[in-house]
Amino acid sequence: MKVFNAMEPLVAEALNEYWSDINMPCKCEQCKNDVFAIALNSITPRYVSKDNGIAYVKAQYFDKQMKTNIVVKIAEATKKVAEHPQCANFQR
């Protein structure tokens, strides 16, 4: 079955856009991955079928309110990972 969560590319895009501005104790690939997963878990999924989904996703790029909501969720996820990093650099 061919579906995908239209929020994934939108959150990935915003995370990549702001990643250099974000302050965290560790900015390794796993910490970035954890921020991405935690942010997606706090955003209502919007699964669409792969055929007509791409157009749907593009339309969302122009939705300022959605973009703001995503950036807020990323900031919250960043805070959680900064407080409890799970990557190898912080495992004792």
Add this chain to the structure above:
Amino acid sequence: MKVFNAMEPLVAEALNEYWSDINMPCKCEQCKNDVFAIALNSITPRYVSKDNGIAYVKAQYFDKQMKTNIVVKIAEATKKVAEHPQCANFQR
């Protein structure tokens, strides 16, 4: 970034398991895809990183309450698609 929604394989598994028992005006691939997308949109996502996600998913298979919840969501999604099929067989 490598994350996936651990609920996707669980919902796909349950949908495939019950698909033959489900009564719907149309059971084409798109209608099945639409049921899958609508069900996933009504279930809280559980994104995990691809590295340790597989073990997490397997553990969920034994969670009877989660399986029941998934089956209920599939039934609701099936009802919606049965009432408003979007596939080519029903477009006038």
